[in-house]
Amino acid sequence: DIQMTQSPSTLSASVGDRVTITCRASQSINGWLAWYQQKPGKAPNLLIYKASSLESGVPSRFSGSGSGTEFTLTISSLQPDDFVTYFCQQYNSSPYTFGQGTKLEIK
Amino acid sequence: EVQLVQSGAEVKKPGESLKISCEISGNSLRKYWIAWLRQMPGKGLEWVGLIYPGDSDTRYSPSFQGQVSFSFDKSISTAYLQWRSLEASDTAMYFCARYDTAMAFDRWGQGTLVTVSS
Numbered sequence: 001d002i003q004m005t006q007s008p009s010t011l012s013a014s015v016g017d018r019v020t021i022t023c024r025a026s027q028s029i030n031g032w033l034a035w036y037q038q039k040p041g042k043a044p045n046l047l048i049y050k051a052s053s054l055e056s057g058v059p060s061r062f063s064g065s066g067s068g069t070e071f072t073l074t075i076s077s078l079q080p081d082d083f084v085t086y087f088c089q090q091y092n093s094s095p096y097t098f099g100q101g102t103k104l105e106i107k
Numbered sequence: 108e109v110q111l112v113q114s115g116a117e118v119k120k121p122g123e124s125l126k127i128s129c130e131i132s133g134n135s136l137r138k139y140w141i142a143w144l145r146q147m148p149g150k151g152l153e154w155v156g157l158i159y160p161g162d163s164d165t166r167y168s169p170s171f172q173g174q175v176s177f178s179f180d181k182s183i184s185t186a187y188l189q190w191r192s193l194e195a196s197d198t199a200m201y202f203c204a205r206y207d208t209a210m211a212f213d214r215w216g217q218g219t220l221v222t223v224s225s
Contacts, residue, residue, distance in 0.1 A: 001169075034211035036152075043202050043215035044152065050209065087152055091211045095168040096154040 002026050002090050006099030012107040017078050021102045023088035025069045032092035035064055035073045038101075039084045047086075048073065078104075109133040111203050111216035118222045119193050126189040127219045129203030137161060140206040141186045143177065146218075147199040157206055158186055193223045 003026040013019050023033065031051045036044035046055045048064035051071055061076040075082055083106050088099040114128040129141065143155040156167040158177040165177050178187045186203055201219050204212035 032211075036212075043204075043218055044212070045215070046211065046213050049211050049213070053210075055210070055213065089152070089211060091208075094166060095170070096211075098152040098154070100151045 001095055002029060002093060002097055004088055004090055004097050004099040006088055006102055008102060009100065010103050010105060012105045013078055014107045015078050015080060019075050019078060019104065021073045021086055021088075023066075023071045023073070023099050025071075025090055028068050029090040029092035031067060032090060033064070033066070033071050034089045034091060035062075036087045036089065037082075037084055038087065044087060109205060109214050111205065111214055113201075113203060113216040113219045116220040116222070118224070120225055121194055121223055122192050123223075124189070124191050125193055125221065126187050127201060127221065129186040129188075129216050131160075131184045131186065131205070138207075140166075141179070142204045142206040142212055143175075143186075143188045144202045144204060144212070145171075145199045146202065155188070155201075160184070160186070193221075195223050195225075197221060198223045 005024045007022050011019055033051045035048040037047050038044040047058050047062050051066055052064045063074050065072050083104050086102045090097055110132050112130045117125055119125055140157040140159050142157050145153045145155050154168050155171045158165045158179050160179045163179050176189045203216040205214040207213050
């Protein structure tokens, strides 16, 4: 199985800050990486697919980059609604696996 | 716009069987798979497996193989996740999601909370 390691597990920041979350795969995933946002008690919501493609309707302050085994999700200017949890996920090969999540907290 | 609507919360005892559902509406499923995912309380996401509505082809995560089964009723565009004998460790939120090979899990159901307790 491909292991996905996400860091940090918790990130403290302020409204307006620029933040970056990192996801490392245990082997190359050929860019097949997605990022999701999950609000408490809700289903995850797709933000980014194929490492850097923005899902329709997602604000442009979210961006993804990376290749090989290292990927990042950047939020350019945090809004109050962004202080929730984020997951990365590889879909290069089955079983499809997720990072353990990053909880974004207000500083 | 595609929508996935899941059945309501369930409370069961260990050893009981259960079938939860995910009704898909609004768009053709011809090129999509339907996935099931688990989220245990306070934990991350785990992929349970996939079913292809066109021919009910299934793929299971090795971690869940033999523990659950999937089915799909084309007449009502509904996917099912089934257990023959529940255990307390099955307590979790279960999500269905549309899987696109290029876009991953791009649409999600609202989740079904399954609680297994004696």
